[in-house]
Amino acid sequence: QLSPGFYSKSCPKLFQTVNSVVRSAIQKEARMGASLLRLFFHDCFVNGCDGSILLDDTSSFTGEKRAAPNFQSARGFEVIDQIKSAVEKVCPGVVSCADILAIASRDSTVTLGGPSWNVKLGRRDARTASQAAANNSIPAPTSNLNRLISSFSAVGLSTNDMVVLSGSHTIGQARCTNFRARIYNESNIDSSFAQSRKGNCPRASGSGDNNLAPLDLQTPIKFDNNYYVNLVNKKGLLHSDQQLFNGVSTDSTVRGYSTNPSKFKSDFAAAMIKMGDIKPLTGNNGEIRKNCRRRN
Numbered sequence: 001q002l003s004p005g006f007y008s009k010s011c012p013k014l015f016q017t018v019n020s021v022v023r024s025a026i027q028k029e030a031r032m033g034a035s036l037l038r039l040f041f042h043d044c045f046v047n048g049c050d051g052s053i054l055l056d057d058t059s060s061f062t063g064e065k066r067a068a069p070n071f072q073s074a075r076g077f078e079v080i081d082q083i084k085s086a087v088e089k090v091c092p093g094v095v096s097c098a099d100i101l102a103i104a105s106r107d108s109t110v111t112l113g114g115p116s117w118n119v120k121l122g123r124r125d126a127r128t129a130s131q132a133a134a135n136n137s138i139p140a141p142t143s144n145l146n147r148l149i150s151s152f153s154a155v156g157l158s159t160n161d162m163v164v165l166s167g168s169h170t171i172g173q174a175r176c177t178n179f180r181a182r183i184y185n186e187s188n189i190d191s192s193f194a195q196s197r198k199g200n201c202p203r204a205s206g207s208g209d210n211n212l213a214p215l216d217l218q219t220p221i222k223f224d225n226n227y228y229v230n231l232v233n234k235k236g237l238l239h240s241d242q243q244l245f246n247g248v249s250t251d252s253t254v255r256g257y258s259t260n261p262s263k264f265k266s267d268f269a270a271a272m273i274k275m276g277d278i279k280p281l282t283g284n285n286g287e288i289r290k291n292c293r294r295r296n
């Protein structure tokens with residue numbers, strides 16, 4: 001029941017308003033495009049695309065920001081605030097924070113050179129959030145292939161959706177704590193790649209945990225198909241990344257995307273639309289938040 005034209009009468013300037021804030025944020029810091037794309041994923045996987053990830057903790061409310069996959073990791077909330085206030089100026093009380101995330105993730109992808117798609121709209125904002133669901137539903141980088149497949153299938157996404165959406169790791173950064181075990185202990189990794197990553201990620205846990213490395217060693221601010229080329233060369237940064245090309249059922253899909261960038265881009269766009277359809281609140285459910293960080 002979502003549709004691209006949902007706000008065409010009620011907020012005709014919506015797209016240009018979101019786009020200009022996203023573009024200037026990325027101009028300031030290219031990584032922000034990656035961070036905004038990831039926010040939408042972490043929203044949709046936890047009780048659907050309902051803006052739950054945006055709610056701040058308070059003394060009487062526990063949100064999702066301190067859940068393990070988000071804590072010291074999810075970022076871009078200030079940009080969402082900037083978008084929301086710009087949108088509230090042109091059409092007050094009309095556009096949900098959940099829809100703003102959906103548009104911002106598309107605009108981020110496009111700005112960094114990726115595909116475009118028609119974003120379906122009409123989601124409303126949750127009045128609740130779930131730290132436990134965030135811990136349980138967002139896949140961990142320690143996951144094996146079967147676990148990755150099952151966490152996507154739990155929200156109605158296929159194995160192919162999982163492989164193509166993982167191509168998001170063509171942009172952005174990861175913290176040492178999330179790839180340390182891979183670079184020091186695993187054997188399905190290119191040894192010179194592992195060696196160079198060790199330079200900024202000490203073996204001892206607790207030291208340098210938040211040091212960053214690009215998920216895609218070659219083009220971390222370009223949304224291309226290089227993620228798959230990396231996997232074929234055993235240069236996936238996360239354990240979960242290399243799981244997709246490890247003598248397994250998804251190898252052929254990875255190989256395909258590594259040589260066919262346009263197929264990657266069109267499949268990615270379709271899968272983003274599918275992810276955006278996860279359990280939206282519509283009709284009289286939820287609300288249109290005034291401030292994305294708190295319920296009305």
Ligand code: HEM
Pocket residue numbers: 031033034035036037038041072073074075139140141142143148162165166168169171172173174175176178215238240
């Ligand atoms: C397949 C399962 C996935 C796992 C296990 C996973 C895990 C991770 C981890 C551990 C990081 C680094 C976080 C940090 O170190 O702070 C990361 C970053 C990122 N992920 Fe994923 N991810 C997955 C799928 C996805 C999907 C489906 C998307 C988007 C549709 C996505 C988009 C991103 C982006 C763009 C970044 C970089 C963010 C930044 O630089 O701020 N990931 N992911």
Ligand SMILES: [Ca+2]
Pocket residue numbers: 042043044045046047048049050051052053
């Ligand atoms: Ca959510």
Ligand SMILES: [Ca+2]
Pocket residue numbers: 170171216218219220221222223224225226227
């Ligand atoms: Ca790239």
